[in-house]
Amino acid sequence: MNNSSEHISLWEKQSFLTRDIIIVGAGITGLSAAATLKENAPNLKVTVLERGILPSGASTKNAGFACFGSVSELLNDIETLGKDGMLSLVEKRWDGLQKTCQRLGRSVIDIQTKSGYELVFSEPSNFLNRMDEVNTILKPFFQNEVFRKTDDRISDFGFGQTMHLIENHLEGQLDTGKLVAALWKYCSEIGVQIHTGCEVEKVIEEENQVLIQCRDLTFSCNKVGICTNAFTNKLLSKNEDLSPGRGIVMSIVPKNPLRFEGTFHYEEGYYYFRDYYGKLLFGGGRNVDLEEETTTDFGINQQIKEKLLSDLSTIILPNQAYEIEMEWSGIMAFGKNKSPIVKKTSDRMAIGVRLGGMGVAIGSLVGEEVAELLF
Ligand SMILES: Cc1cc2nc3c(=O)[nH]c(=O)nc-3n(C[C@H](O)[C@H](O)[C@H](O)COP(=O)(O)OP(=O)(O)OC[C@H]3O[C@@H](n4cnc5c(N)ncnc54)[C@H](O)[C@@H]3O)c2cc1C
Incomplete structure (x- = not known):
């Protein structure tokens, strides 16, 4: 018909x-x-x-990060887009978030600015110098330093294997639904x-x-x-020039109260987790099996799930009990x-x-x- x-x-x-x-x-x-x-x-x-x-x-x-990029992601953006290109992308992300808040209201979308953190596991020779470089590029836009080292919080948060923690006090989280x-x-x-x-x-x-x-x-x-x-x-x-990229998110209920709040990333944003009213949302790991994840089909890749669960019990909630409440996937789009x-x-x-x-x-x-x- x-x-x-x-x-x-x-x-x-x-x-x-x-x-x-x-x-x-x-x-x-x-x-x-x-x-x-x-x-x-x-x-x-x-x-x-x-x-x-x-x-x-x-x-x-998605996982509801109100973010504009961690240091390692922004360094990667400098490689592909140059310094001006990276700054312009950050400005657009920031302005986009402000636009959404203005249009809908901050409380309506439950946006909370609790800080974002990047976990660094090894001692890259010039990572901290390069953090300063990123701060310098962003300063004309934000007026202030965006990223700072907060290693003293690693033990408060209880993270395993983590050598440095880089805080972004402007990063937040929201309810994407x-x-x-x-x-x-x-x-x-x-x-x-x-x-x-x-x-x-x-x-x-x-x-x-x-x-x-x-x-x-x-x-x-x-x-x-x-x-x-x-x-x-x-x-x-x-x-x-666009190809699909599947991403997975798990909702985790820890047996003990979470010791951290905020949004967290590691490995150039390939892994991300956040608190959500006492629960933990944890996702990513696409880089474990990029070929399989270049798809428009929804689904859970078991190899990636295993890697996430391994990181959960060694880095995020070391030796702690938890339950997986839900798991789901979504499809993003990437290009050069x-x-x-x-x-x-x-x-x-x-x-x-x-x-x-x-x-x-x-x-x-x-x-x-x-x-x-x-x-
Ligand atoms: C697991 C995961 C975690 C993420 N985490 C974050 C995060 O924390 N922070 C962040 O900023 N971003 C995150 N993202 C990325 C973010 O969600 C996306 O970049 C953003 O939602 C894209 O929005 P969009 O409207 O362009 O595309 P989409 O949300 O994909 O919307 C496209 C719509 O088009 C519809 N459609 C497709 N084809 C047709 C057709 N032929 N006819 C009619 N309708 C059609 C689809 O059903 C879909 O609803 C994440 C994404 C995923 C998958």
Whole structure:
């Protein structure tokens, strides 16, 4: 069946299927793009199409770090993007977080700035000097030193194998479910139509309109924004430089009270953990089996899970009892560097994709940029 069949009424065609702008993907980026469009042009008819019943990519599956990069990650960004590129990415992540807080309210998304820490296990010859280098690059933006050595807390926190602890007092954590739910509610209140269970199969650009094929329906619109992150290439006529990266998160209930609060990372952000109301959220380890994790399929890689559990009992909760409450996976998108791809692919189409491992921070800004490209 399609729209020419008799299952579509005149009313449905006018009020649901014929739109000014359609955004594909209801993650942080897509919802932020839709919100920006309506904020700036309240009369625009905007629809978001989401394939899942819930958002089904990364936005509700991450660990909820409100972060902009650890020292080792930022050093890596200097390698791929240069100092200015690294600074610009940090600024965007920071501004994106502020934008999300302004739009939704800090308490609504349960953002808490409890500090973030990087665990360092060996004595890299110049790591601490390079920390100073990163501080110097960031200083014009933050005015103050961002990273400092807090080795005295290692024993308070009870970590094993840890030689140094680098604190970032600006890093926080949030509730990613509350964030997406609030963004969703906000979009609905300002008049965005959101349809779930609508997997877009094809985007057809015609001279005067764009047709969006979705199961047995065809939507038409003037312009389309693609915010499907890791799942983007199958919708484009020309592939972008992006590959999927699966990530796993476990919710751990320790038998004894946790001795630390905050967000923690190690090995260039490949591993991350945080407290969540007495529980521990722990994830990462993609680098253990990068080939297998380059997938858009959800699932738990047992080799990675074993590595996480081994780190749990040697580094994070040495010799302590715990229970695994839940485990899940989400799909990110990566490329040759960590900058998102935000661009027009034609007069009628813009994309905002490849948000990497810090899309919670940068998502609202990328959404805003996509919206600007569609005006
Ligand atoms: C395990 C894990 C941990 C992470 N931890 C953090 C963290 O602590 N901090 C942080 O900043 N970032 C983190 N991230 C990254 C962050 O979650 C992502 O960068 C961000 O959510 C990307 O948002 P998005 O809206 O661009 O993409 P997504 O959230 O993936 O949204 C894309 C949406 O498009 C939909 N879609 C795809 N194809 C179609 C189609 N054909 N038709 C209709 N809909 C479609 C998908 O179902 C999905 O809902 C983590 C990610 C994962 C997976």
